[in-house]
Amino acid sequence: MEFDFLTPIDRRQYPSQKWDRYAADVLPLWIADMDFSAPPAVTRALAERVAHPVYGYAKPSSSLDDSLCDWSREHYGWEVPRDAIVWLPGVVPALHIASLALTSPGAGVVTTTPIYPPFLQVANKTGRLAQMAPLAEPLEPGGPWRLDFEALEAAITPETQLLLWCHPHNPTGRVWGEEELLALAELIERHDLLVISDELHADLVVDPTARISPWPA
Ligand SMILES: Cc1ncc(COP(=O)(O)O)c(C=O)c1O
Structure with a gap:
């Protein structure tokens, strides 16, 4: 073996x-x-x-791009163009770079808590405003944590530009369902937010992660 x-x-x-x-x-x-x-x-x-x-x-080899494109096509049905790929040293640096590149100084960066701890530092370390929305605790011991849309709405202000999202969610282990993601997408569009979605653990999910949109044309 x-x-x-x-x-x-x-x-x-x-x-x-x-x-x-x-x-x-x-x-x-x-x-x-x-x-x-x-x-x-x-x-x-x-x-x-x-x-x-x-x-x-x-520099990254072109076969690395090929592997990523093939994987995205086979597993997610996404045709990722090569020029959309930016190789970075890790997911945590990527979260910080995205905050710097995609939001303006002082912008609100919102995330749900509890969360993988580095998320909590992104806003402060990039000169943005950290905004937190608690998830709803399980209804019974061992039950799933839930998205609390009211708490998320309450955390968002006119300054908010970015949602740092995690799917599957660390630390609760939640794989968000299609209904939750559609409701979240509606909220995001209404507030005109960008989303950075850390999907580091996506390939561990037994049932495929809900995909609510194709790769953008
Ligand atoms: C949700 C999540 N994102 C990112 C990381 C770490 O990513 P990287 O080492 O690529 O910065 C971890 C590590 O446990 C994680 O759980």
């Missing part, structure tokens, strides 16, 4: 955010950072690249 999820791997020999944060007798389950091997194909490709001794300024 190519994939090995069973052999325990000690990561303490290299600095790691996960394993260096707490005392040695604490099992650090605070971060989504796995302790099994990377896929062999990834390790092979990296080893091949590292074997070439010059590490100058690189």
Whole structure:
């Protein structure tokens, strides 16, 4: 079998955010950072690249664009044009860059809480105004968190320009339904907001994520 999820791997020999944060007798389950091997194909490709001794300024290969376009077509039915792709070092930097690029200084940036913590810093770190709308708590233990449209409306002001959205939602695990997304789309259009949707976990969803619009023409 190519994939090995069973052999325990000690990561303490290299600095790691996960394993260096707490005392040695604490099992650090605070971060989504796995302790099994990377896929062999990834390790092979990296080893091949590292074997070439010059590490100058690189750029994403065109096959990376191809992979993203093929994946989007196969999984989401989206024809993503190559010139719509901007490669960035990570999702969190992308949230900050989007805030800077797409809103004006002092603009309101709204998000729902609880939320993956870096979302909460985007507005302050980019000179925008942080606006928070709490989600509605589950009606019974273990039930789903829900979108609270009243709270969202109350958090939005004339200054609001951007909604930072997360789907599937970290930390509640919610996969938003089509009805919720349609109602959200109506609210967004009414307030003329832009949406940055962090869909980092989309490929883990068993039932496909609701798609309420095609790739824009
Ligand atoms: C919702 C969400 N977005 C972004 C990230 C991190 O993304 P990146 O490492 O690409 O900045 C995480 C990591 O757990 C996450 O849960």
